[in-house]
Amino acid sequence: MIFIMGVSGCGKSTIGKLLSQDLNIPFFDGDDFHSKSNIKKMANSQPLVDKDRQGWLKTLNKLAKRQLTKSSCVIVCSALKQKYRDILSLDIESKTKWVHLSGSFDQIYNRINIRPNHFMPSELLKSQFDILEISKEALQIDISLTPENIIETIKNELVNKSEFGLFGLGVMGKSLCRNFANMGFKISMFNRHVDGIEENIAKDFKSKYLELSEASAFDNIPAFVKSLQEPRKIMLMVNAGKTIDYVIEDLLPHLSEGDILIDGGNSNYKRTKERVDYLKTKHIHFIGIGVSGGEEGALKGPSIMPSGNIEAYKKVQRFLETISAKDKNSLPCCTYVGPEGSGHFIKMVHNGIEYVEMQLLAEVFTILETLGQNPNDVANTFETWKETASSYLLDITTTICRKKEGEDWLVKKILDKAGNKGTGNWATITSAELGVPSTLIASALFSRYISFYKEERLLLNKNFKKVNTLELKIAKNEVLKTYQFARIINHYQGFKLIVEASDKFNWNLNLSEIARIWTNGCIIRSSLMENLVEIFKSTTNILTNSQIIDLLNQYKPAAKKVVSQCVLNDIVTPALAEAIQFLNGITTPYTSANIIQAQRDYFGAHTYQRIDDDSAENHHTNWI
Structure with missing residues (x-):
């Protein structure tokens, strides 16, 4: 959308017609869209005021929008003030290019006087120069150039160059x-x-x-x-x-x-x-x-x-x-x-949630494998989960489990040392800086760090006895419920980190919109994320939503059973276990932190507050 602007007499119409012919796109002269009252006013040597121009500018904006649904076009219009240009480009700012044909008052005044049959007399030219606000966005072109040179300049700067x-x-x-x-x-x-x-x-x-x-x-x-x-x-x-x-x-x-x-x-x-x-x-x-x-x-x-x-x-x-x-x-x-940097912040949190989602699936794979399933069986199990726990990561993990190299599954040939590029580390550090308990992100990150120590793990494995006969007393549907339980906690923690940052930095982040743009294209897209789009329209804390509360209460017994069985059988499930510990902690009305406060006061005189004192006064005790 090319707008050619400038005071009357600068040659807008001539250049606009030539440019449209050269580019083979439609041309419109803004003057043709003035109301009869505006034309009459200008013919009587009365300058238009802002109120006169409002309807005219909106009409041209509608014209531009309509044309953009078909193709490009050229519109010539004086557009002397920035607020006029704002109306003209309303909702199409990023699709609009401006060309300002500029010249001196005397130069243009002489042009008007020799131009026949124009409805605006030259006496009104000064009023246009008086209100002219030069656009920083516009391509500035001197009207002293020949029309051919002006057209070539416009094409070189706005058409031939890359966007x-x-x-x-x-x-x-x-x-x-x-x-x-x-x-x-x-x-x-x-x-x-x-x-x-x-x-x-x-x-x-x-x-x-x-x-x-x-x-x-x-x-x-x-x-x-x-x-x-x-x-x-x-x-x-x-x-x-x-x-x-x-x-x-x-x-x-x-x-x-x-x-x-x-x-x-x-x-x-x-x-x-x-x-x-x-x-x-x-x-x-x-x-x-x-x-x-x-x-x-x-x-x-x-x-x-x-x-x-x-x-x-x-x-x-x-x-x-x-x-x-x-x-x-x-x-x-x-x-x-x-x-x-709020965009990069939520991408960091996205990656933290991603770390956990990947870790949960890795732990679930280990449990199902321990139950006697080979990778293809695990893939079949994952297929049955897609109806209630659909996600991109579940999809690709299903595909990964089916991949064979020769007679064996490829996953069995991959070295168990997980890499990372730093965003999980940043998310964990940021959580600590903001005082937010993103325990699952930390757990997933530290699980990757433990995996780095392959040689030490092999050495220490010889020194510590583990259960030899594994008897997991759990069912596949209980593993699914445990997985779903942990995923909800993961998403609660991730968005909680976003909420705290938004409040601290005055970012005013929209959680529903963030969840919405995470429903497709990204690594953590899932049916759960789609549900969160609606949930975040009424709350910033998903653990207060009745639907989420019911699901967690439904899943928790299975999660407790699965994690307990894994602990008894020496199966490593840090993220699944942490999900239960976190929910227990965040829903406990009176924690063991009173002991910690007493210890801090004992050795460091850090003081403490009392539950039987509503004044919030700090107390100190001589413990000896």
């Missing part, structure tokens, strides 16, 4: 490039050049896929930046940490005020806030977005969690929402999360 840039062509970066291209966006792609190591990465990638035929490929930063429409929108898909800072410094000399950098990696939310603040001093916008879905999600539609300046987000909203997954109502699994 969006992606910096870094790793696995996720490449998949996102193909996603953008498949959705019809003209993109520029960049990957660094390292002699003998990384050469022609972008060009070779472009030649490999037909959908990238219109994309531009670069290994030179100045050329890459220059290829993008302003304000430039560049998504960084490089490793989190110092690499992001190095890339920012490399890009800064080539950026312009108002350009937008988007960090699509798993960055720490604190560092995202620092980068937002730093780039604000450079007049550059920085948006941190969580992206979940892995390689397949990045290609076919991920869940996207953006945060930062809301006005900057609106300029990239169309791109991110278009490439994202869609929920059951066909809405994008992408929503503006909040300010600062």
